Amino acid sequence: MATITELRTLARARLKEAQILFLAKRYDAATYLGGYAVELALKARICKTLGWTNFPETNKEFLRLTCEIAEKSQKSKRFRKLYDITPNDFCGVYEKYFQNPRFLKVHELETLLKFSGIAKKVKVHYHNEWTSVSNEWRSENRYRKVGTETKQTAQEMLGAVKKLLTIL
Structure with a gap:
């Protein structure tokens, strides 16, 4: 089982990898990994909220x-x-x-946010960031046609991911 610290470390690593992919103009992959960064951070938050030391596997x-x-x-x-x-x-x-x-072993950000314990805070104070990520990202995006994401969309999403990771 991954610990809270391990999940947070993975979330930051996925964001960093997404930023590297963005600089390499790999916008599809950048947004894909950015979404996983949020998923991992949400799972860490769920563990903290529910008093779990690890996320179950x-x-x-x-x-x-x-x-x-x-x-x-x-x-x-x-x-x-x-x-x-x-x-x-x-x-x-x-x-x-x-x-x-x-x-909770899902890739559905809305479901994970619901059990994070901070859904209201996120949706009120980070509404734009949450909307940017939750509307754009699905684990099924791995099947999207190459070139689907634009530079602007990827840039906005990664900015939103970076802000969300500060509170998740």
């Missing part, structure tokens, strides 16, 4: 930690508030996320 690890999340969410008003879960809609959230032990 195996089904067994995910299942154990998912059970912990479900238990906390039923007992803690603070936890429900943190994730915008009310007692009335808890069942729907539980069904959508917690019944799948690997629900």
Whole structure:
């Protein structure tokens, strides 16, 4: 399992690699790695928020930690508030996320942001940066045609990634 420190180190490394690719005019690859930098930073933030020392990798690890999340969410008003879960809609959230032990092993930035504990802060104070990254990046971008990204789009996205990494 990757530790919080390892995830943050990887996030910074992916950003640095993305910047190098940008300078080499490899805009598709630069934006692709930039998105992964945000994903890694979000996973580190999730670990911090949930009190995990490592991000789980195996089904067994995910299942154990998912059970912990479900238990906390039923007992803690603070936890429900943190994730915008009310007692009335808890069942729907539980069904959508917690019944799948690997629900956080995704490349969906919106899902990861929801469980980071700072979704409101990001969407209010870093709205433009978040929108730039979340609208542009998908793990499926690896299948995009070469030359899809422009210099301007890549530059904007990498600037947004750099700012987001400071708070994630």
